[in-house]
Amino acid sequence: xxxxxxxxxxxxxxxxxxxxxxxxxxxxxxIPYLLEVPGVNxxxxxxxxxxxxxxxxETKDMEASSQKFVALYEIDNPGVVKSDxxxxxxxxxxxxxxxxxxxxxxxxxxxKYI
Numbered sequence: 001x002x003x004x005x006x007x008x009x010x011x012x013x014x015x016x017x018x019x020x021x022x023x024x025x026x027x028x029x030x031i032p033y034l035l036e037v038p039g040v041n042x043x044x045x046x047x048x049x050x051x052x053x054x055x056x057x058e059t060k061d062m063e064a065s066s067q068k069f070v071a072l073y074e075i076d077n078p079g080v081v082k083s084d085x086x087x088x089x090x091x092x093x094x095x096x097x098x099x100x101x102x103x104x105x106x107x108x109x110x111x112k113y114i
């Protein structure tokens with residue numbers, strides 16, 4: 001059972017020459033630090049790709065999202081991402097010093113589970 005009440009979604013691109021560093025730091029530092037923040041219950045990441053799907057009797061070809069990477073944070077409430085603990089965790093490690101500057105087109109969305 002999912003006890004999280006909200007889904008915070010962050011999507012972005014990264015310069016191709018920094019993609020390996022981006023993935024390494026995100027998985028080994030950024031996510032673990034954010035999972036220590038009270039109210040953060042789970043973090044998942046994904047990379048967009050083209051696909052096909054069927055609807056209304058036809059199959060549609062879909063391009064990959066313009067933002068290549070997405071992170072899904074399952075959290076207790078919207079206040080989690082503005083907490084002092086979040087503010088500290090999001091700056092820890094190499095993310096703020098070696099990776100963030102190479103990201104672009106970042107989007108942030110908050111959804112309430114229904």
